[in-house]
Amino acid sequence: MESINQLLYDSQGKLRPFNEFAQLAKKTGHQFNKNYLQSEYQTARTAAQMAQKWVKMEETKDLFPNLKFRTAGDSKVRDEHAKFNDIIKPFDDPFWKRNYPPLDWRCRCDVVQTAEDVTTHDEKRLPKVNFKGNVALDGEIFTKKGTFFKLAAGDQNVVRNIELAKLNAPYEMGYTGKNNKNVQINIFADPIDLDNNIDASITIVDNLNKSMWIRPHANVNKYKNPEFWDGKMKGDMTIMTTQDISNYIGNSFDSKFGKNKQLRNEEEAFIVLKIDRTIKVSEINPMARQLWAKFRKAQNCQYVILINKKKAIQIDRESLTTFEAFENELMSIKDKRTE
Numbered sequence: 001m002e003s004i005n006q007l008l009y010d011s012q013g014k015l016r017p018f019n020e021f022a023q024l025a026k027k028t029g030h031q032f033n034k035n036y037l038q039s040e041y042q043t044a045r046t047a048a049q050m051a052q053k054w055v056k057m058e059e060t061k062d063l064f065p066n067l068k069f070r071t072a073g074d075s076k077v078r079d080e081h082a083k084f085n086d087i088i089k090p091f092d093d094p095f096w097k098r099n100y101p102p103l104d105w106r107c108r109c110d111v112v113q114t115a116e117d118v119t120t121h122d123e124k125r126l127p128k129v130n131f132k133g134n135v136a137l138d139g140e141i142f143t144k145k146g147t148f149f150k151l152a153a154g155d156q157n158v159v160r161n162i163e164l165a166k167l168n169a170p171y172e173m174g175y176t177g178k179n180n181k182n183v184q185i186n187i188f189a190d191p192i193d194l195d196n197n198i199d200a201s202i203t204i205v206d207n208l209n210k211s212m213w214i215r216p217h218a219n220v221n222k223y224k225n226p227e228f229w230d231g232k233m234k235g236d237m238t239i240m241t242t243q244d245i246s247n248y249i250g251n252s253f254d255s256k257f258g259k260n261k262q263l264r265n266e267e268e269a270f271i272v273l274k275i276d277r278t279i280k281v282s283e284i285n286p287m288a289r290q291l292w293a294k295f296r297k298a299q300n301c302q303y304v305i306l307i308n309k310k311k312a313i314q315i316d317r318e319s320l321t322t323f324e325a326f327e328n329e330l331m332s333i334k335d336k337r338t339e
Helices: 004-008 018-027 034-059 156-166 194-208 245-257 281-297 323-331
Strands: 066-070 088-090 110-114 171-176 182-186 212-214 234-239 269-275 301-308 311-316
Touching: 034 110, 171 194, 182 194, 194 212, 194 234, 194 269, 194 301, 194 311, 234 245, 245 269, 245 281, 281 301, 281 323, 311 323
Parallel strands: 182 212, 234 269, 269 301
Antiparallel strands: 066 088, 066 110, 171 182, 301 311
């Protein structure tokens, strides 16, 4: 993959216009939407300029020993960034290792050299920002494996901030059903699971009259974050790859609601179970018994969505009254045409 400098600047060192940058970026093999690519371009350009500015300011720090943080000063300034405005710290203060612009996507903040007195600010009281670091001191804007920011090589706190930044990335409209419910896809959605997640979400929209959001792939904890959101709570999906439906259901709940698993610590969550083969009538009862037991045990699981081919049903926690009623509700997933 070409370095970011090769993408941003031509052989004469001139900054490429966005359209030229976009064409080169596409050749790297990565998929971009226009808004995201523009955001990446603008932020990368700002980061490169701020890195160059740091080097020049370093040459004159004897004359102007302090740096002053400045926002763009207009109505578009983020509230979080406004809290940094007018902070003055010595050039070599550790503050600038952690809080040097850009602080976020399309950040327009700046620093200027000054001989003004240093201000007193409790850094712990300042808002958290998505990009924590200093592009000049860290020496790397983009990772070699991807196109998102890496603002401090080897710093696990910064890596975590990068992953958290993905959670705030924009969504694109992926599908709109006849009921005006839709599927929206985050620009950082996991490409490995994306086709299956889109297919399942479309089935949910068409059958259950509810919108679904496919969330970004971000390793915020020791495990990846849940990939679905219904507007209120998070969820995740498993796809049956074995022939035994009961074992599949048991393993699915264990893998999502077990200790240190994706959905265990969510206050409220849901699980999507996708079964692509025909379900036999003889399988309904053992399937219901396993689901009944696992559903009751996973106290934070509010509902289960069962997808069988292009049909989907939602079983809410309120259905856990009597097993007979629960089993009858589960029976509705069976395609009567295959009886």
